[in-house]
Amino acid sequence: xxxxxxxxxxxxxxxxxxxxxxxxxxxxxxxxxxxxxxxxxxxxx
Amino acid sequence: xxxxxxxxxxxxxxxxxxxxxxxxxxxxxxxxxxxxxxxxxxxxxxxxxxxxxxxxxxxxxxxxxxxxxxxxxxxxxxxxxxxxxxxxxxxxxxxxxxxxxxxxxxxxxxxxxxxxxxxxxxxxxxxxxxxxxxxxxxxxxxxxxxxxxxxxxxxxxxxxxxxxxxxxxxxxxxxxxxxxxxxxxxxxxxxxxxxxxxxxxxxxxxxxxxxxxxxxxxxxxxxxxxxxxxxxxxxxxxxxxxxxxxxxxxxxxxxxxxxxxxxxxxxxxxxxxxxxxxxxxxxxxxxxxxxxxxxxxxxxxxxxxxxxxxxxxxxxxxxxxxxxxxxxxxxxxxxxxxxxxxxxxxxxxxxxxxxxxxxxxxxxxxxxxxxxxxxxxxxxxxxxxxxxxxxxxxxxxxxxxxxxxxxxxxxxxxxxxxxxxxxxxxxxxxxxxxxxxxxxxxxxxxxxxxxxxxxxxxxxxxxxxxxxxxxxxxxxxxxxxxxxxxxxxxxxxxxxxxxxxxxxxxxxxxxxxxxxxxxxxxxxxxxxxxxxxxxxxxxxxxxxxxxxxxxxxxxxxxxxxxxxxxxxxxxxxxxxxxxxxxxxxxxxxxxxxxxxxxxxxxxxxxxxxxxxxxxxxxxxxxxxxxxxxxxxx
Numbered sequence: 001x002x003x004x005x006x007x008x009x010x011x012x013x014x015x016x017x018x019x020x021x022x023x024x025x026x027x028x029x030x031x032x033x034x035x036x037x038x039x040x041x042x043x044x045x
Numbered sequence: 046x047x048x049x050x051x052x053x054x055x056x057x058x059x060x061x062x063x064x065x066x067x068x069x070x071x072x073x074x075x076x077x078x079x080x081x082x083x084x085x086x087x088x089x090x091x092x093x094x095x096x097x098x099x100x101x102x103x104x105x106x107x108x109x110x111x112x113x114x115x116x117x118x119x120x121x122x123x124x125x126x127x128x129x130x131x132x133x134x135x136x137x138x139x140x141x142x143x144x145x146x147x148x149x150x151x152x153x154x155x156x157x158x159x160x161x162x163x164x165x166x167x168x169x170x171x172x173x174x175x176x177x178x179x180x181x182x183x184x185x186x187x188x189x190x191x192x193x194x195x196x197x198x199x200x201x202x203x204x205x206x207x208x209x210x211x212x213x214x215x216x217x218x219x220x221x222x223x224x225x226x227x228x229x230x231x232x233x234x235x236x237x238x239x240x241x242x243x244x245x246x247x248x249x250x251x252x253x254x255x256x257x258x259x260x261x262x263x264x265x266x267x268x269x270x271x272x273x274x275x276x277x278x279x280x281x282x283x284x285x286x287x288x289x290x291x292x293x294x295x296x297x298x299x300x301x302x303x304x305x306x307x308x309x310x311x312x313x314x315x316x317x318x319x320x321x322x323x324x325x326x327x328x329x330x331x332x333x334x335x336x337x338x339x340x341x342x343x344x345x346x347x348x349x350x351x352x353x354x355x356x357x358x359x360x361x362x363x364x365x366x367x368x369x370x371x372x373x374x375x376x377x378x379x380x381x382x383x384x385x386x387x388x389x390x391x392x393x394x395x396x397x398x399x400x401x402x403x404x405x406x407x408x409x410x411x412x413x414x415x416x417x418x419x420x421x422x423x424x425x426x427x428x429x430x431x432x433x434x435x436x437x438x439x440x441x442x443x444x445x446x447x448x449x450x451x452x453x454x455x456x457x458x459x460x461x462x463x464x465x466x467x468x469x470x471x472x473x474x475x476x477x478x479x480x481x482x483x484x485x486x487x488x489x490x491x492x493x494x495x496x497x498x499x500x501x502x503x504x505x506x507x508x509x510x511x512x513x514x515x516x517x518x519x520x521x522x523x524x525x526x527x528x529x530x531x532x533x534x535x536x537x538x539x540x541x542x543x544x545x546x547x548x549x550x551x552x553x554x555x556x557x558x559x560x561x562x563x564x565x566x567x568x569x570x571x572x573x574x575x576x577x578x579x580x581x582x583x584x585x586x587x588x589x590x591x592x593x594x595x596x597x598x599x600x601x602x603x604x605x606x607x608x609x610x611x612x613x614x615x616x617x618x619x620x621x622x623x624x625x626x627x628x629x630x631x632x633x634x635x636x637x638x639x640x641x642x643x644x645x646x647x648x649x650x651x652x653x654x655x656x657x658x659x660x661x662x663x664x665x666x667x668x669x670x671x672x673x674x675x676x677x678x
Contacts, residue, residue, distance in 0.1 A: 011268035011348065019089030020271040020335075026096070027327050034321040038059070041314065041483040 053118060053409075054227040056308050061228070063321050065235035066305050068394025070296045070326035071242065073159065075391065077359040079290060079334040084269050084355040086286050087277030092331075094278070094287035098501070099327065103291040105490055105498045106458060107323050109465045110297065111315040112478045114306025123307040123405030125300045126663045129461070132469040141464070143663040144457050145300030146406050147656030149399045151449035152299060154429030155442040156399070157215055160392035161430075162364065163385050165192070165211035170381025176372045184538040185365045187528060195438045197573070197637035198528030205434060212430055215393075220423035222397050223404050224416055227308050231397055238390040245387040246333040252380060253341045261351075266343030269351045270335050285508040288501060289451075294330055295323055296395065298454030298461075300402040307405070312481030320484070338362050345370045353542070363388060400426070410666045432651070438637075439644035440524055447518060448652055452509060459502040466495045521645040523565040523638050525558070527615060530575075530633040537621035537628065543584075544625075546613040553606075554613025560601035561610075565638045568597040572638045576607045577631040584618035584625030586611045598638065607636070 056062040083091045117128030125145030129138045169175050177183045190196035194205050222230040254263055277283050296302060306315060342354045354366050371381040400422055407418035433441050465474050471491055478486065513519055529539050565572055577590030588608045611617040611634065619628045
């Protein structure tokens with residue numbers, strides 16, 4: 001219910017959501033990429 | 046002094062190393078400083094310079110430091126005097142590297158004091174000590190000021206006893222970890238503390254995002270942080286703040302990343318490990334840093350109140366606003382302890398990392414046993430931190446933070462990147478970076494490391510110097526604080542900065558403050574005053590009784606001047622439930638105006654002394670090495 005309110009409220013404009021999700025997305029993607037490369041390197045030994 | 050790095054301690058696993066390095070980078074600033082800056086400097090638009098600075102300053106410096114560190118470690122050096130001496134065969138190099146011993150010494154002695162606050166507040170949360178109860182009202186601002194010994198009152202704490210106890214425990218824990226060594230101490234700590242830190246972040250973020258709207262909503266907090274104000278994007282101060290934040294958050298310039306890298310083997314990867322360290326730090330900073338304190342503040346104080354909270358500074362958010370929120374929520378012992386332990390672990394993994402180069406210097410260069418090195422560092426630490434605790438009312442920690450934790454770091458990083466790119470050579474450095482690397486760093490970074498990163502560091506140094514001169518940071522000012530006697534027994538609380546008085550009152554208050562400052566500077570000693578006041582229907586200050594003050598201060602505070610200053614300069618108001626309320630019973634307000642010049646000079650002398658001791662130690666140890674080489678040859 002509360003999480004639904006989070007998206008329903010008007011305080012966050014679409015541009016703000018783009019900045020938030022875009023930045024979080026970049027950071028998460030970078031972390032995942034690092035994890036995949038580390039695991040790949042480990043497999044190669 | 047070992048000439049080969051073969052007999053050095055090593056990390057137990059790559060996972061442990063990454064956690065330890067991330068722990069080094071993740072600190073209190075990730076959770077408090079980042080959201081404060083993001084909100085103040087253009088919201089989402091701040092992220093544009095922030096991410097650009099991450100790519101052009103943060104990541105290149107990370108690779109430079111890891112390369113310097115592993116290269117030094119290969120030759121038996123875990124601290125920057127030996128590392129830079131190896132990279133630049135010039136007598137001056139080791140002395141430049143000695144800055145990387147002096148700066149951490151200064152940094153840990155004040156940072157650990159703050160770390161001790163976090164541990165203390167987790168204990169206070171567990172005991173619900175700062176929760177207001179019937180008959181005991183806790184004003185969190187006064188509570189913190191009295192805990193720190195800054196306030197002229199003793200409503201909640203009678204002295205430094207509690208603060209010292211937690212400081213001693215904190216230093217004891219740090220020394221214990223250092224004494225156990227790299228793998229069995231630092232790595233083990235990281236393997237426990239970092240997962241816990243992530244779990245605590247998730248617990249708090251979930252709690253905040255599931256809070257029902259009260260005075261405001263989570264959404265308003267997020268809007269404050271993320272709504273882009275594009276008009277700010279060309280403001281040089283925004284870029285300066287972004288570059289500074291990238292710098293602090295990645296723990297660049299302390300000599301600690303280099304030290305951690307020195308415990309790697311010759312062909313261990315540093316390119317991917319350095320990048321992973323930075324990205325883990327960014328995960329905590331950008332995601333959790335924006336998901337806890339500010340959204341929670343918006344829920345409990347309302348969207349309009351978020352901006353002044355963000356501007357009130359890192360410690361005010363962490364130690365005043367957050368406790369206010371936590372005690373308003375059910376289950377303070379759980380959520381309060383989680384919040385302050387989160388801050389404590391973030392600080393603990395950083396302080397251990399910053400102290401390790403000093404231990405490594407004593408081990409590698411002076412050939413001390415690890416236990417002796419840890420005890421020596423611990424002794425210096427407890428003496429230094431105790432000095433900071435007793436003198437912080439004169440602004441000593443802020444002074445140390447300016448020189449060692451701000452200017453010193455940038456200047457030292459500039460020295461390191463210039464030696465790496467221009468003296469050791471960018472091509473040679475690039476080859477070192479890629480020895481055993483799991484990834485290829487894009488070639489464009491060669492140009493960035495050689496030109497862009499040093500230029501950004503130069504610009505940051507120039508910008509901060511200009512700001513310090515403009516703001517008068519270099520000239521000590523008297524520290525003026527107030528406290529209300531018997532505050533805990535009243536129904537309401539006294540809020541500072543709660544009202545913005547009319548222009549003419551603020552102008553009169555500024556004149557009174559000028560007179561207080563002039564009186565302290567003229568007398569060259571601490572001055573005191575006390576007066577009795579009542580508070581009107583909206584909580585406004587009224588003189589109710591006589592004002593007694595030190596002779597030098599009496600004229601400045603005569604008549605209604607004291608009340609005018611309290612209202613116009615301090616914005617003091619009596620509040621019940623966050624709203625102005627009347628208080629007919631006179632209360633006594635104490636004012637302490639402290640002469641800081643002498644203590645600031647002593648603090649500057651201590652800092653210069655610590656750097657000088659590092660220079661002398663390096664000179665003696667290298668002379669000894671030369672003498673031994675001659676005998677052996």
